[in-house]
Amino acid sequence: MGSVVALIAILMVLLSGLSVGLVNDGVSGLKKLPVSAFSFQKGTPTDGAFSRSTVDVGVADLWRGRPGVEDATPFGNTLVNAKAASGVDVDLALFGVEPGSWLAPQATNGERLSGRGTVLLGQTAEETGLRVGDTVVVDQIDTPLEVAGFLDGQHTFGHVAVGYLDLRTWQEIRAGVRHGETAPAHIYEQATAIALRAAPGAEPDLAAGDDAAGTRSLTLEESFGASPGYSAEISTLDLIQVFLYAISALVVGAFFTVVTIQRKHEIAVLRAMGSSTGRLLLDSLVQSLILLLTASTVGVGLGVAAGAAISGTPMPFELDFGSIGSATAGLVLLGVIGAGVAVLRITRVDPLTALGGSR
Amino acid sequence: MSAKDTTPSLVLDSVTLVHGDGDELVTALDNAQLTVMPGEFVAVVGPSGSGKSSLLAVAGALVSATSGSVRVGGVDLTGLSPRRLTRLRRDHIGFVFQSGNLVPSLTALDQLRLPLTFGKTGEPRDPAALLREMGMDHRADRRPHQLSGGERQRVGIARALVTRPDLLLVDEPTAALDRQRSQEIVALLADEAHEHGVATVMVTHDHDVLHHCDRVLLMVDGILSEYASQTVPSR
Numbered sequence A: 001m002g003s004v005v006a007l008i009a010i011l012m013v014l015l016s017g018l019s020v021g022l023v024n025d026g027v028s029g030l031k032k033l034p035v036s037a038f039s040f041q042k043g044t045p046t047d048g049a050f051s052r053s054t055v056d057v058g059v060a061d062l063w064r065g066r067p068g069v070e071d072a073t074p075f076g077n078t079l080v081n082a083k084a085a086s087g088v089d090v091d092l093a094l095f096g097v098e099p100g101s102w103l104a105p106q107a108t109n110g111e112r113l114s115g116r117g118t119v120l121l122g123q124t125a126e127e128t129g130l131r132v133g134d135t136v137v138v139d140q141i142d143t144p145l146e147v148a149g150f151l152d153g154q155h156t157f158g159h160v161a162v163g164y165l166d167l168r169t170w171q172e173i174r175a176g177v178r179h180g181e182t183a184p185a186h187i188y189e190q191a192t193a194i195a196l197r198a199a200p201g202a203e204p205d206l207a208a209g210d211d212a213a214g215t216r217s218l219t220l221e222e223s224f225g226a227s228p229g230y231s232a233e234i235s236t237l238d239l240i241q242v243f244l245y246a247i248s249a250l251v252v253g254a255f256f257t258v259v260t261i262q263r264k265h266e267i268a269v270l271r272a273m274g275s276s277t278g279r280l281l282l283d284s285l286v287q288s289l290i291l292l293l294t295a296s297t298v299g300v301g302l303g304v305a306a307g308a309a310i311s312g313t314p315m316p317f318e319l320d321f322g323s324i325g326s327a328t329a330g331l332v333l334l335g336v337i338g339a340g341v342a343v344l345r346i347t348r349v350d351p352l353t354a355l356g357g358s359r
Numbered sequence B: 001m002s003a004k005d006t007t008p009s010l011v012l013d014s015v016t017l018v019h020g021d022g023d024e025l026v027t028a029l030d031n032a033q034l035t036v037m038p039g040e041f042v043a044v045v046g047p048s049g050s051g052k053s054s055l056l057a058v059a060g061a062l063v064s065a066t067s068g069s070v071r072v073g074g075v076d077l078t079g080l081s082p083r084r085l086t087r088l089r090r091d092h093i094g095f096v097f098q099s100g101n102l103v104p105s106l107t108a109l110d111q112l113r114l115p116l117t118f119g120k121t122g123e124p125r126d127p128a129a130l131l132r133e134m135g136m137d138h139r140a141d142r143r144p145h146q147l148s149g150g151e152r153q154r155v156g157i158a159r160a161l162v163t164r165p166d167l168l169l170v171d172e173p174t175a176a177l178d179r180q181r182s183q184e185i186v187a188l189l190a191d192e193a194h195e196h197g198v199a200t201v202m203v204t205h206d207h208d209v210l211h212h213c214d215r216v217l218l219m220v221d222g223i224l225s226e227y228a229s230q231t232v233p234s235r
Helices: A002-031 A059-064 A167-175 A185-189 A206-213 A220-224 A230-262 A264-272 A277-311 A321-347 B052-059 B082-092 B108-118 B127-133 B149-161 B179-196 B207-212
Strands: A037-041 A069-084 A089-097 A118-121 A135-138 A144-150 A160-166 A193-198 A215-219 B010-019 B026-036 B041-045 B067-072 B093-096 B167-171 B199-203 B215-220 B223-227
Touching: A002 A220, A002 A230, A002 A277, A002 A321, A037 A206, A037 A220, A059 A069, A059 A193, A059 A206, A069 A167, A089 A118, A089 A167, A160 A167, A167 A185, A206 A215, A215 A220, A230 A277, A230 A321, A264 A277, A264 A321, A277 A321, B010 B052, B026 B052, B026 B199, B041 B052, B041 B179, B041 B207, B052 B067, B052 B167, B052 B199, B082 B093, B093 B149, B108 B127, B108 B149, B127 B149, B149 B167, B149 B179, B167 B179, B179 B199, B179 B207
Parallel strands: A089 A160, A118 A144, B026 B223, B041 B199, B041 B215, B093 B167, B167 B199
Antiparallel strands: A037 A193, A037 A215, A069 A089, A069 A135, A069 A193, A118 A160, A135 A144, B010 B026, B010 B067, B215 B223
16 A cells, blocks of 8 residues: 555656756756856846847946956857758757856866857757767858867756857857858947856845946846746746645545545454554554655655656756655655544544444 | 452443434343353343344443443443543453454464553463463464464454453354354353453354353343343254
């Protein structure tokens, strides 16, 4: 009977992993950034700020001197369609950063952004068949980008792989400058936002900084909501998770009620023999607790193992041990409550039940 | 003779038990009189639904009498709290149920140890020795589903006796047994009653085992009457 609990625990872990993975697929590239906050253009709506905001790169200087701000640097973000030389379509979230700045990542092969026209791609792009040295060409404007390396771990934004490139190339792509054409000078003054890094232990006063710099700042966490579709996804998936956890807990609670009611006769016999209600209750609760703990441990273990198998596939899967832990605790708690309620009900039934058969 | 031997183990004095409410009143026990002395083995026979189980329930402190008084080992049950009644069952009363009613997950030996975990019960008998006395020591590590009906009943009897109860209440012990086993089980109950001075009240349908009993009572429609053994109607 522990198998029911174990199966529910597996279901819980898998669905939780899939939904967290899906959410993560939208913002994992942002989560990996060493950024404390982003300053967007003033007046930009919070949802979709990454696609709408344009700020002057000079604003970074205004932020750099603020108390609590260790450094500030321009950050570009745009989604593009591109084609690999092999003809495969590759969708990329291009992150434009200053080469050599603290925002510029290092690839697994040790490469950093060396200069114009190179790109460092998130791991998921590697799964499409791209290799170091390949060239991807941005659709419409034919800008060639040479793959210089891949980043460690999942780097995605809006469910596509992130590609880091130097800010100037990013500015040209963003402005729609065709490959080989001369770009107007003003486009090199623009970025999506200013990335801020707080000094260790400090919390910069974003509101005061916004007043001074004429921007609208969001912390890194808040900025997730500015990525495409994130708010809608997370509210849907949160709802699914909450229902999943609540239903799991209720099913387990009801299950233990039924299991305990099946012991009705046995409990009546024990009562006739002089066992106190308290002792029966304790007995039943300890039994349920052992069963629940064992079964849910096994279930979570199997779920995590299955999750590890899924992680090897392109399906996004990410385990959030905090929520799984609290959901499992809820499962165990509701199970124990279910058993307790059932025992209390049973001990109030006619003790004549013990004289079974001769009803 | 010690004082204990002269105090009746069970006294029912004008006990009436009425079930139900309103128009649906059922008199399960009607002004019942019964005194059982230590070491006495009493059988109660009667048709189904005549109130035999109610008699056990009232004598076993599972149900309170509507009127009259019940005394077990000299203690009047009237007005005792549920907690006191539970303790009294634990310390003074043993139950033997139909087909043993053992706890499914426990071995034969653990069935006997179980009541000893309910609390302090004076000087209990040694579970292993008692199991040997019942001829069950070779099955001590078996669980109920691995035992035959007769074996289950022996374990059930041993479980009821392990706390040295003053009063043993036995409900249809032979209902699930063949003739040979029935004789053995009831003989065992008689031996225990006589050797260890346990007052035993056994409800049964089985008229073939009545010759083991010291006294036979007849229950019809809640009315208890004494029968001499030779007048017991045979099947």
